[in-house]
Amino acid sequence: MRKNILITGASTGLGEGMAREWAAKGCNLALxxxxxxKLEALQRELQQAYPDIRVLVRGLDVCEYDQVFEVFEGFRHELGSLDRVVVNAGIGISQPVGYGRFEANRQTAETNFVAAIAQSEAAMAIFREQNSGHLVLMSSVSAVRGFRGPMNIYAATKAAVATLAEGLQLDTRGTPIKVSNIMPGFILTDINRDTKNAPFRVDLDTGVKALVKAIESERRRAYVPWWPWTPLSYVLKAMPFGLFARVM
Known part of the structure; x- marks a missing residue:
């Protein structure tokens, strides 16, 4: 069992949900x-509900890259080790390209991908020193193809995260360090609450339970929930460009 788990973006949505699930399983948390x-309120709630675990919290903007390394190392020092790091922090404010919204797209790219590199660097340095650990990179089903309009940059960042995960899997193959690429479909959070076209969207509790199960399997890649996103991912990949352009 991975006892000491670090989660970024843990104050809301999927991060908060995963923290609750692992707290109930008896894991120590670094949030x-x-x-x-919001983190401090969550810390008080979880410590009261599960007094036998440790819940550490620190404020962190993952785009403050030097702080990422300091916070991760600080958590490792307090807990003695980090067994799993979930690179979950991300945003979904991308805009169509060429309409004067570069700042929003730059912010999305930095938060979702450049900051993911910083978090991976910090986690992998710790894991290499420990010679053990599980790095979890949160990508998206949208990473399988390019998407039009507001989804364009967001999908591109998630495709980059998926590629980063696969490269790290090659780097760590045959070692005690595991790397997983988790690709959620639509799970109800604030990031997609107002999205009208959100096919097969599941509620947060259902989505989080599926996420935790997929992460704990430590597979290289997992679509969440498995149904229908695993078979749909193959359909999306194989779909001819002209047909994809008409339906998406």
Missing amino acids: CARSAG
Whole structure:
């Protein structure tokens, strides 16, 4: 069992949900996010509900790259080790390209991908020193193809995260260090609450339970929930460009 788990973006949504699931399983948690107030409230709740675990929290903007290394190392020092790091922090504010919204697209690219590199660097340095650990990179089903309009940059960042995960899997093959690429479909969170075209969307509790199960399997790649996104991913990949352009 991976006892000491670090989760970024843990104050809301999937990060908060995963923290609750692993707390109930008896795991020690290292939680970070920009909203320190929400983290502290979550810490009090989980410590009261599960007094036998440790819940550490620190405010962190993952785009403050030097702080990523300091916070991860600080958590490792306090807990003695980090067994799993979930690179979960991300945003979904991308805009169509060429309409004067470069700042939003740059912010999406930095948060979703450049910051994921920083988190992976910090986690892998710790894992290499420990000679053990499980790095979890949160990508998306949208990574399988390019998408039009507001989804374009977001999907591109998630495709980059998926490629990063596969490269790290090659680097760590045959070692005690595991790397997983998790590709969620539509799970109800604030990031997609107002999205009208969200096929097969599941509620947060259902999605989080499926996420935790997939992560704990430590497979190289997992679509979440498995049904229908695993078979649909193959359909999307194989779909001719002209047909894809008409239906998406």
